[in-house]
Amino acid sequence: MVIYMLKRTLSLFLFIVLIFTSLSGAFEVSAAYNNTYTNTGNGQTDIYEVAKTQVGYYEGMEKYASYTKYGDWYHDYMNVEDAFITAPWCAMFVSWCSYQAGTIDVTGSYAYCPYWVSYFKNAGKWHNRDSGYIPIKGDIIFYADDGSLSSHVGIVYESNRSKVYTIEGNTEDSCKYRSYYLDDTYILGYGTPAYKGEVNTVVPELPTPVTGETVYITGYNAQMSWGTANLFTKDFTGSNTVAYNELGIAWSAYLVAEPTASENVYRITRVGEHLQSGNLIIPEGGIIFASHCDDRDTNSDAYTNSRDNKIATTGFKTGDCVLLTGVNFTTGAVSATATLTKTTLSDTDELSLVLNSEYTIDSTNGYLIGVKEGVSLNEMKSQFTNNGLLFNTANVGTGTVISITDGNGNTTDSLIIIIAGDVSGDGKINSGDYLKVKRAFLGSIVLTDVQLKAGCLSGGNSITSSDYLKIKRHFLGTFDIFGE
Structure with missing residues (x-):
């Protein structure tokens, strides 16, 4: 009898624990949304x-x-x-x-x-x-x-x-x-309920666009429609390619911009009008802005506003930096005052090339590409908009680090210089580079990532026989790596 009562008591206890656990679990879930x-x-x-x-x-x-x-x-x-x-x-x-x-x-x-x-x-x-x-x-x-x-x-x-x-x-x-x-x-x-208290019936006006200075935004990653001005960080399938016909309507004007080191600041890489075919690639971490002019009624406010926004879009230039405001990437909400506004980057923000520079910044890997052998420090400086550039070597070669600092001496941006063919890092292309690349091809040495970038003249991520032969022909004068 005692054993029977103990079993019943234990069963009842376990039942209560089970019920309490279930209920407490349910309450914990819903409590997050009280x-x-x-x-x-x-x-x-x-x-x-x-x-x-x-x-x-x-x-x-x-x-x-x-x-x-x-x-x-x-x-x-x-x-x-x-x-x-x-x-x-x-x-x-x-x-x-x-x-x-x-x-x-x-x-x-x-x-x-x-x-x-x-x-x-x-x-x-x-x-x-x-x-x-x-x-x-x-x-x-x-x-x-x-x-x-x-x-x-x-x-x-x-x-x-x-x-x-x-x-x-x-x-x-x-x-x-x-x-x-x-x-x-x-x-x-x-x-439209008749709410108690003061009711705000004011609908925000769209910002007034200023040519080459600001444009307004009405949507984010959304279908294009008449008179809209949309910002895209991806297309409807989630890829980084946005085709004009995926967005429902031909674009009157558009901007493509890449990210900078400054939050919500982008650098324009392309400006265009009347995109009616093909597609655009969204830069990694970047944006595409597309504006449409609603010309169904040329006497309407919709036409005037969207026309002005389209004109303002085409006033921007490649290399301009724009500040994005009013778009919430998490919720997709776009405020009534969402804009792209022209701005500038200070010297302490990031390294920036002059317009039409012969160099290219590989922001993904932190490389400066397109530098030729024998370039001087002053020639390098002339390719940047920044003042106060710092170099970690007396001569420019593969592996040289160029950087800028803030007022406290903290490095705010840096790039590693890559000179095609200059694997040794002395700024010249000679037999030493040829031997290093050939030995890497044969497997007797392993190149660093920076050396590999300088040595892979044929593209890709591995050395080929063509690479060391090009280097040899270059220093013998029968081939120009930089004129290839």
């Missing part, structure tokens, strides 16, 4: 700030598959059947946010989007997408796959005269940030 926002009493702001605390929550992350806390809340709040707990939840998410923000009396509370659209229409608070209405923060945005019956809903948290930015539930089974152009046919329209 509403941590404190309402201000301004419903227009409170509803989207509450929604922001939920970004990242996903269906089935707690309790069981298809479960959401929004469906569970709606089930209890509206006293509806259990099926709502695991039902499609975009509308219940917005209802939950409204309840948390204390605005449910003006937004309504629904689980079915068409009923919610009817609610706003009956209240005289509805605007169709094609009505010319520009959404504001706190609006409830509705979507329709077929253009008539709403099938999805979200909350507007930002907008400008080109795009609308939203937070939505049940988007790929989770809460996510989204953005759309105002003329996107997926948008059905907007519900």
Whole structure:
């Protein structure tokens, strides 16, 4: 009997531990997405700030598959059947946010989007997408796959005269940030609740572009449309090649820019107009900016603004540096004042070549390419825009390090000089280089990465017989490595 009671007691204990562990695990998951926002009493702001605390929550992350806390809340709040707990939840998410923000009396509370659209229409608070209405923060945005019956809903948290930015539930089974152009046919329209508190109805104007100085940005890694001005760090397949026809519309003007050592500062490598075929390569870590002129109505503000932005784009020049502001690479949000603005790099930022320099910077490996044998330090300095250049050797050769420092003497940028054929690093190409490269080819010595870069004259990452023969012919005067 005692043994039996002990077994029952142990079983009960293990059962309690199991239940507690399961519940605590569930609470730990959902606790990460508790509403941590404190309402201000301004419903227009409170509803989207509450929604922001939920970004990242996903269906089935707690309790069981298809479960959401929004469906569970709606089930209890509206006293509806259990099926709502695991039902499609975009509308219940917005209802939950409204309840948390204390605005449910003006937004309504629904689980079915068409009923919610009817609610706003009956209240005289509805605007169709094609009505010319520009959404504001706190609006409830509705979507329709077929253009008539709403099938999805979200909350507007930002907008400008080109795009609308939203937070939505049940988007790929989770809460996510989204953005759309105002003329996107997926948008059905907007519900505009009569929020308590001061309502901000001002929609930010797009910045005024200045030729060769600044351009505005309306989208990020998004489909091109009429009058848009998009920034790209990748194409829609994730590769680094952007084809003009992937983006829906021919580009009126564009910029290609590579990164610099300064945060959010890029150096323009190409400027062009009317890209209607082919593709462009996005530099590693760089950007492509494409602008389109909306010429459907030449008397419209859309035409004037987009035309000016296109003209401003073509005013930039190769070698100009631009500062990127207003684009969030993480969320994809683009502020109403997002721009590329011409800027300059100080001497202490990074090494910068003069325009049309015969040299090339390999920023990936930190090499300076294109330097010829016998070049002097003064000749080297003339190829840079920087002052105060430092060299670690008295003569220029492969392996020489050129650098700049800040006011405290800290190195801010440096490059290793590569002279093709100069494997020994003395700045000359002679029999010593020939012998080193030949011995490396035969496997009797191993070259450093820098020496290998100087010795691989035929390209690639390994020495060939052609490489040491070219070096031999060069110092014998029957071949010019630099004129190849």
